[in-house]
Amino acid sequence: MSEFTPDSVPGGVGRRTFLSLTGVSATAFLLGLGAAPTPVHAAEALPADPFTLGVASGDPLPDGVVLWTRLAMRPLAADGRGGMPNRDIRVRYEIAEDERFARVVRRGTAVATPELGHSVHPEVGGLKPGRDYYYRFRVGGFTSPAGRTRTAPARGAAVERLRFATASCQAWYHGYYTAYRHMAADNLDVIFFLGDYIYEYGIVAGDNLERQADLGPEHGVKVTTLEQFRLRYSLTKTDPDLQAAHASAPWVVTWDDHEVENNYAAAVSQYGVPEREFLARRAAAYQVFYENLPLRSVQTPDGPSVRMYRTLPYGSLADVHVLDTRQYRDTYPAGRVVDNSPERLDPARTILGRKQERWLTGAFRDSTARWNLLANQVVMAQIDRDLGSGRLYSNDQWDGFPACRERVLTALRRARIRNFVVLTGDIHRNVAAEIKADFDDPDSRTLGVELVCSSISSDRDGARSDSLAQIWLQNPHVRLYNAQRGYLRCEATRESLTADFRIVPYVTRPGAGVETLARYTIPAGEMGLPGTAPQQRP
Template sequence: MTPVTRRTLLAGGLALTAFGAGSARLVDPFTLGVASGDPTHDSVLLWTRLAPVPLAENGLGGMPSRPVEVAWELAHDERFRRVVRRGVEWARPELGHSVHVDVGGLEAGREYFYRFAADGHLSRTGRTRTTPAPGTLTTPLTMAFASCAQYEHGYFTAYRRLAEDEPDLVLHLGDYQYEYESGVHVAPNGNVRGVEGPRTVTLANYRQRYAQYKSDADLQAAHAVAPWSVVWDDHEVDDNWAGEVHSKPEKPQPDFPARRRAASQAYYENMPIRTAPRGADLRLYRRVVWGRLATFHMLDTRQYRDDQACGDGIKPCDERLDVGRSMLGAEQEAWLLDGFRGSSARWDVVGQQVFFSQYDHASGPVRETNLDAWDGYAADRDRVVAGFSAVRNAVVLTGDVHASWGVDVKERWDDPGSRTVATEIAGSSITSGGDGSEDYPETPEWLAENPHVKFFNNRRGYVVGRVGVDGFRVDFRGVGFVSSPGAGVSTKGSFLIEDGRAGLNRV
């Protein structure tokens, strides 16, 4: 008999016991796995969504048009001998038969295990945890972050390897799923998997697409290993959308407000988050507080931004310097800067989507910058950089760019000798861009133009951060390939950010 260990439990659920036992009427409805998210010192959010036929075209996952009762349990141990909370929720059709359980009254800094049962079926077991008690400084944290998982571009092996690293907390920084119909966006080495359904526009489209992604066993393993805190980027709605403007305003899309409402609804239904949308508006900026060791400021750089300057793209553009242009919107920017001023954390970590540091894509005196990134909103970025002076250590975590980058954030971008005030860590994609390589041919030229960039690697993967009182260690983890399953993972670069000394030091 195979021994019951944490790893075997996280790979699949326990056998049916008295909890949830009975004659099954539905096909197994737990095809999309389980997840937890946004932990506090005394609570955590538990999630699942019922879908016995996950790829159903109507987006309903093969569920009946009625509420279904779902039981849940939270325990100290993986065998559920010491259950500390249990209850029943209703999975309702108007929420895609998703379940969000906000479990409070828990012990601080504690590991827990959870599971669901419905109609005689038992879900897999997930592991979660609460954050340390307020004021706690000495509890270390292993966290990981990831972004950009285009289903067609490869297998989600990097999610599996992330799960095997067993972090305490996972951040997902956007592009959890992609909106394209099959074959539209092709990886350099060709697409290796197909997606179901058309380009995502309706609620049914988005529900079906999320179900296909969440059916992936590697992604389910990553969700089951630790609590997540998630924010979206563009592809959860529409490539390069900005506020109320869709990606190509020169091509009218009169249904874009309805599309945003559908995307917001589907994102809520499929993520372990607490707050439901109000129409198209989905409040995603929030904080995860790890005692006094670290505060994670999770940002939304899509929903409140001005439209991209100069028609978007990578090009010279003076409009990007306009002091009135905003990436965050006034309310979110004030929330972030107030959070900096009131922080007592050893590490203030900003989880966000697009490249933060200035980056010149052209040699010589002409500056070509990415207008979809913070370079297109330079004055707003300058205000955030000024806000870093209020915190002890500032670290910016970034998704979107499909490669690994380590960057010293400068007080004045045009003066390479100016003070380093923060550190930016950009993680590679899970699959987007295909297998990748160790480098770009243009990399030496680009790095010479941007001396604040200290590391670059173009393999697919994720980042592991080990946060302690004296330092923040960063390991850039990369898989050898994604065009077939089963690749191994290796560390492409390791750096240490020392307490009180911004910038990257190679380990």
């Protein structure tokens, strides 16, 4: 099976051509990081508040975090430029130990360039491990809202607990981001975003627009260009509850398909877009993803390629392995939902790509943490979708790549990883399932658990149950199924991991409360969901 890399672009289009598609220079990236001397011509004075899209931090390490903001005086300007002048803007930042900024410990300057949508990504180091910090930005006479962040514990340090949440799938037009307002109040150490930060579909009043909003015609088209992607992120990030969640804790982000196009697979568009054209679209989408999220320099795009997979350690308590199941996957065989076709069972098929598989195998082997968490996009557990005697599987999920899944689980067993939790999004449903050594044998060994968070807003309000519940719950390793909106909140300790499925009753109007649908406490060393005895068979 082929794997796309920037050096082997199909159609004979090379790395330099793709870099020129978006016109981003290496200098622009360095200026946004604050890693290059500030140009003497970089201006500061602006006529209006540029901090309309909020602030964020991300990818915490023991000694620092990456900070983010993007300047936009008019965030919904139709050309995607946020009403900003076509010049570099000097952005000052500071980080403090207290909310009043009486004890500032780091100050610096980055430059927001038009090439990167006037975004900055300063990487702040020299901080203490396992500590809360507060940060803000300044441009001229304007000061941004303050954000709270938290560094990771020192490597190998004993850690009492890790409090985190997972979120995914936030179609702006399907409803309000109320779940984020509740998440922001949870005093979390970190938030994992698992994909579908935007959706590329055109927004049409009376069709898919559930919010009370009056949008111009520029929002009614499918997003395919750099300018359109910028505008869609701007629209998404104007939501105050999303801004509150970003400002409440550092985020660790990855993507799924809608950041580019529904159900794409590597360089293949599921709508028949020619490969050269689709890779150009992917280059634009990946650049704007970087522009709008708190990503480190190792995630800067190289044309239509970004290394998104990585491991973040949290002392001796947890290693978090962040996956990318979209950029390198093989395409769908014989449709999206099929039985055991020979093509589906091809042992060479991969959802991760060869390099990412080797990286994940090594990460398992090298881990000494109490918990191994997989920040993953699509459902890993086998889900038979035939209510009769046959078998049907979704090829968009790990079921479309059973040989790859078996290789990953074999590596897990060989590394003797005992506390394995897969954190998943994508399906707009709350699901709790067990990862089995043999999914066709309910008595086989349980290797871990999978906790699937629902969407923040996608698919509108949802319901306690729906027509798919019977399909999912017929699989004996599935313990929970719910079709409402919300997020997953977890606390990991040396002794256990507790997961709360948090749901809101509606999203098509603002102001919903929140409740805990279900709570699972998973003892360390005893993989399996409550209500089932730990399995010992190999």
